[in-house]
């Protein structure tokens with residue numbers, strides 16, 4: 084404790100002097116800014132509190148806008164996400180937790196027409212291409228379109244329908260029709276009937292600034308290359324790709340891959356300034372005294 088006396092005054096201030104380390108440890112104890120447990124468990128970082136609040140108020144349009152920030156294809160994500168968020172809901176401790184994924188499904192279905200891709204939005208200069216099909220390829224194309232990159236999908240299928248069917252075979256008819264419409268409305272170019280072999284890859288290397296590929300295409304073209312999972316990147320071939328598991332895994336992989344594309348397009352190391360990716364631990368104080376058990 085040290086004392087400071089103001090000039091011309093008789094008042095003496097007592098000041099606690101603490102080290103930088105002590106101050107940092109005190110600041111780290113503050114949990115005020117920690118995310119709610121459900122959002123913390125979501126690797127895509129849905130603002131679940133705002134999303135559920137909008138849905139509970141009946142404002143599905145706003146809820147869909149929030150959901151589309153993490154899901155370029157909302158009916159696909161909500162149909163297949165493994166929902167690790169639900170197990171973390173603190174309401175599980177007094178009854179049933181919130182069935183977040185069911186709310187997402189309802190919002191994706193009844194939230195109205197989404198804002199279509201920015202055909203009139205100004206585009207970034209660097210061009211990108213995604214080779215192949217599958218969930219990761221589809222979601223990556225969606226993420227790149229969201230980031231305003233000109234993106235072209237080079238696939239073996241002969242139409243939008245067969246491409247989408249190859250990417251999301253689990254979609255029911257109604258959801259398939261909606262996502263097909265959404266896919267066609269996005270500013271994503273397609274080259275169908277491609278032969279995705281080494282000669283084709285070499286030819287396309289000169290046409291695009293950043294090339295991405297499904298893991299299936301990468302394995303076919305470069306069986307000995309191992310992508311770096313945290314970056315979804317093969318450094319030796321400078322190709323954005325990687326293995327993913329499940330719907331949420333593909334969505335998270337696509338997010339990481341889109342960030343890598345972003346860094347490469349700016350001639351930066353893809354390891355640069357990525358921020359905190361994926362699920363995190365939360366210690367947010369959650370008041371449960373006034374909560375009562377409810378059905379999901």
Ligand code: SF4
Nearest residue numbers: 125129164166168184
């Ligand atoms: S259901 Fe999936 S996408 Fe939605 S908040 Fe949970 S983990 Fe995230």
